[in-house]
Amino acid sequence: MKKSCIAMLLAGGQGSRLYALTQDVAKPSVPFGGKYRIIDFPLSNCANSGIDTVGVLTQYRPLKLNSYIGNGQPWDLDVSDGGVYILPPYLGAHEQGSWFSGTANAIYQNIAFIEMYDPDNVLILSGDHIYKMDYAEMLRVHLDNEAACTIAVQQVSMAEATRMGIMSVDEKDFITEFEEKPKQPKSDLASMGIYIFNWKKLRAALIEDENDPNSSKDFGKNIIPKMLAAGERMLAFRFKGYWRDVGTITSLWDANMDMLSPDLINLFDPDWPISSRSPVCPPHFTSKDARIVHSIVTEGCEIFGEVENSVLSSSCKVGRGAKVLYSVLMPGAVVGDGAVVEYAIVGENTVIGAGAHIGAPPDGTDAWGVATCGPDITIRAGAVVPASAMIYSGEEV
Amino acid sequence: MNNFHGVIFAYSASPELRELVSHRTAASMPIFGRYRVIDFALSSLMNAGIHDVGVIMQRDYQSLMDHLRNGKAWDMSRKDGGLRLLPPFGMPGYHSGNYFGTMEALNGVGEYIRDIPQKYVVLLLGSMCANLDLRAAARMHLHSGAPITAICSTTVPDAPQHRYIVGPDGYVKEALFYVEGESRGFTSLEGYIIDKDLLVKMMEECAAKNLYRFHRDAIASYLAGGGKMDVYLHEGYYMPIRSVDLYYRANRDMLDTDKRHDLFCAERPVRTRHHSLVSTYYGEKAVSSNSLVGDNCRIMGTVEDCVLSSEVVVEEGAYLKDCVVMRRTTIGKGARLENVIVDKNCIISSDTALKGNEKLPLVVPKGSRI
Numbered sequence: 001m002k003k004s005c006i007a008m009l010l011a012g013g014q015g016s017r018l019y020a021l022t023q024d025v026a027k028p029s030v031p032f033g034g035k036y037r038i039i040d041f042p043l044s045n046c047a048n049s050g051i052d053t054v055g056v057l058t059q060y061r062p063l064k065l066n067s068y069i070g071n072g073q074p075w076d077l078d079v080s081d082g083g084v085y086i087l088p089p090y091l092g093a094h095e096q097g098s099w100f101s102g103t104a105n106a107i108y109q110n111i112a113f114i115e116m117y118d119p120d121n122v123l124i125l126s127g128d129h130i131y132k133m134d135y136a137e138m139l140r141v142h143l144d145n146e147a148a149c150t151i152a153v154q155q156v157s158m159a160e161a162t163r164m165g166i167m168s169v170d171e172k173d174f175i176t177e178f179e180e181k182p183k184q185p186k187s188d189l190a191s192m193g194i195y196i197f198n199w200k201k202l203r204a205a206l207i208e209d210e211n212d213p214n215s216s217k218d219f220g221k222n223i224i225p226k227m228l229a230a231g232e233r234m235l236a237f238r239f240k241g242y243w244r245d246v247g248t249i250t251s252l253w254d255a256n257m258d259m260l261s262p263d264l265i266n267l268f269d270p271d272w273p274i275s276s277r278s279p280v281c282p283p284h285f286t287s288k289d290a291r292i293v294h295s296i297v298t299e300g301c302e303i304f305g306e307v308e309n310s311v312l313s314s315s316c317k318v319g320r321g322a323k324v325l326y327s328v329l330m331p332g333a334v335v336g337d338g339a340v341v342e343y344a345i346v347g348e349n350t351v352i353g354a355g356a357h358i359g360a361p362p363d364g365t366d367a368w369g370v371a372t373c374g375p376d377i378t379i380r381a382g383a384v385v386p387a388s389a390m391i392y393s394g395e396e397v
Numbered sequence: 398m399n400n401f402h403g404v405i406f407a408y409s410a411s412p413e414l415r416e417l418v419s420h421r422t423a424a425s426m427p428i429f430g431r432y433r434v435i436d437f438a439l440s441s442l443m444n445a446g447i448h449d450v451g452v453i454m455q456r457d458y459q460s461l462m463d464h465l466r467n468g469k470a471w472d473m474s475r476k477d478g479g480l481r482l483l484p485p486f487g488m489p490g491y492h493s494g495n496y497f498g499t500m501e502a503l504n505g506v507g508e509y510i511r512d513i514p515q516k517y518v519v520l521l522l523g524s525m526c527a528n529l530d531l532r533a534a535a536r537m538h539l540h541s542g543a544p545i546t547a548i549c550s551t552t553v554p555d556a557p558q559h560r561y562i563v564g565p566d567g568y569v570k571e572a573l574f575y576v577e578g579e580s581r582g583f584t585s586l587e588g589y590i591i592d593k594d595l596l597v598k599m600m601e602e603c604a605a606k607n608l609y610r611f612h613r614d615a616i617a618s619y620l621a622g623g624g625k626m627d628v629y630l631h632e633g634y635y636m637p638i639r640s641v642d643l644y645y646r647a648n649r650d651m652l653d654t655d656k657r658h659d660l661f662c663a664e665r666p667v668r669t670r671h672h673s674l675v676s677t678y679y680g681e682k683a684v685s686s687n688s689l690v691g692d693n694c695r696i697m698g699t700v701e702d703c704v705l706s707s708e709v710v711v712e713e714g715a716y717l718k719d720c721v722v723m724r725r726t727t728i729g730k731g732a733r734l735e736n737v738i739v740d741k742n743c744i745i746s747s748d749t750a751l752k753g754n755e756k757l758p759l760v761v762p763k764g765s766r767i
Contacts, residue, residue, distance in 0.1 A: 259676075278673075280431075280666070283692070283704070285652075287686075290686065293679060293680075296678050297679065
């Protein structure tokens with residue numbers, strides 16, 4: 001059946017700057033904010049915006065992501081005409097086909113999937129941001145302005161602008177210039193990596209770009225500048241709400257800490273629920289000696305120690321006399337009796353031995369950073385893991 | 398486990414559950430801050446690989462149907478079979494719509510029971526809390542040589558119960574019906590594994606003689622006629638939800654970590670309908686001591702020895718001690734509640750003081766504004 005708009009979610013990147021956390025899983029399936037995984041945000045936004053057909057492009061370590069998405073039921077995306085589809089790279093006849101070589105190439109290789117739904121427009125999303133956004137509103141603006149492409153943008157500081165894709169716009173918010181990571185930004189409007197394209201125009205641009213041997217097959221670097229140069233109507237869609245990239249350890253930790261302040265992003269909003277596939281566990285238990293201050297705690301946790309300014313995912317355990325301060329515990333993390341975890345991210349099912357000490361408070365030096373223990377690690381009793389440390393699965397600590 | 402079919406009785410609620418069952422049947426009572434009582438029967442069946450299950454209901458069943466839906470949460474939404482909801486008057490034949498006992502309830506859905514394709518039927522109460530290992534019980538049934546296996550426990554709950562005394566041959570030699578307190582033998586969970594043909598025969602005999610009780614009529618006459626009955630002993634936690642007191646006690650039992658780990662053991666997860674929610678937030682002055690707290694709560698005050706369901710707000714300065722609070726309830730600033738059961742969707746305004754007694758907790762009915 002013909003669709004007005006379908007979404008393509010780029011979820012194939014490794015997220016190499018999350019190091020140990022993405023050693024075995026793709027970035028979109030990294031746990032976030034107690035109850036979620038990063039991909040819950042774009043998927044829920046799609047469902048809430050009435051976009052019922054989502055292709056999820058996977059490439060790097062997709063197993064967890066595939067099983068997490070399943071049939072899309074937690075997001076109400078298990079519909080009879082449409083739904084959520086995992087799209088890995090594939091071979092055609094005569095072994096034609098290859099790994100996705102860039103964001104644009106990934107969409108190019110899935111032209112046949114998109115054509116099955118014969119959409120007028122295609123929404124391109126990435127799986128590495130935390131935000132609530134009504135794509136239907138963006139689509140309306142896109143259609144009202146008869147744009148070939150509409151790019152969601154957010155105002156950033158000039159310092160940040162040097163690290164992002166920056167748009168200059170005219171008085172009607174049509175894009176006049178696009179620069180990737182400019183040294184001297186001419187504008188403070190940064191691309192959020194969320195695009196709506198007129199499908200016919202995008203299809204033509206993808207085919208043309210594919211045949212360009214000098215192209216790196218990337219939306220930001222190739223497709224957008226080329227369409228702009230060709231004089232297409234390219235519109236900026238200003239988004240003012242909460243939006244955070246969680247591509248680095250620091251930004252992931254920061255955004256988790258933001259979950260303690262509902263003023264920044266309200267996840268309690270029944271009109272815009274962020275849904276997740278989470279296991280059913282009993283309510284969390286707090287013992288007689290537990291102390292929990294300014295923190296979020298999830299089902300299945302058992303708290304016998306102290307928790308302050310922290311984010312605890314489901315089924316975490318904090319032992320007697322243990323302290324968890326300014327930290328993120330991912331699902332199933334265990335903090336042994338008397339251990340201290342501060343300014344740290346502890347991966348899924350990692351066990352911190354009794355009396356161990358993970359991380360340290362900021363000391364004002366540039367060398368300081370959040371300590372990270374990857375998933376499925378056992379830190380032995382009494383071990384000390386300093387600030388900025390990065391412990392990978394399989395390491396002995 | 399393709400040869401087993403489940404039937405859950407969810408048609409009655411003990412009057413001693415008072416206000417708690419004015420809107421619902423005992424099987425759909427919210428419990429342990431996350432579940433409905435019937436989740437234990439359903440999960441026990443599911444964990445034994447039994448997917449074809451009928452739920453017999455009779456009145457006040459809207460909340461039960463809202464919870465069960467198509468049975469998806471228990472993998473009972475199947476192409477063939479799966480979960481079947483059995484309200485009264487759903488099929489032709491003998492029934493008055495008023496079930497005075499289990500045999501009458503079974504006869505009310507007689508057509509369904511007779512059409513069960515499996516050889517064995519597992520009968521369970523929707524109003525009991527126990528995480529049963531039905532795989533082990535079924536194995537025992539297949540090897541016992543008796544056409545009925547009674548699921549029993551050594552726990553003695555504070556309510557009238559049926560008890561079975563086992564003879565030297567391992568089969569039941571004596572049954573005691575409606576006894577209170579400590580006595581001989583084992584407590585019946587009123588759960589049975591029974592050969593389907595025998596069940597149908599019992600139903601027909603009871604219908605012919607206008608008898609409607611399962612224990613007093615069907616089982617008593619079966620045993621009197623020399624019928625063999627085996628006993629499967631469930632060793633874990635067991636609590637029948639038959640009065641406000643037992644409901645209150647069951648909730649508070651789960652504050653004991655050993656009992657909690659026993660009922661919610663990793664080998665047999667207890668499933669329930671999924672709500673996508675956010676985590677619970679604790680404020681700067683929050684205190685939560687010896688309590689169970691569901692998701693999406695906001696705890697700004699003090700909670701001691703309590704069980705809180707999801708979406709409960711405890712405002713600053715509020716103090717809850719020994720309370721059970723169901724979903725979507727707000728406890729206002731400075732309110733003080735002790736030994737209180739607060740049903741769903743209540744608002745307790747600021748500085749309200751409510752106090753029950755450990756033996757007789759105060760029940761605030763669903764939707765109250767105080």
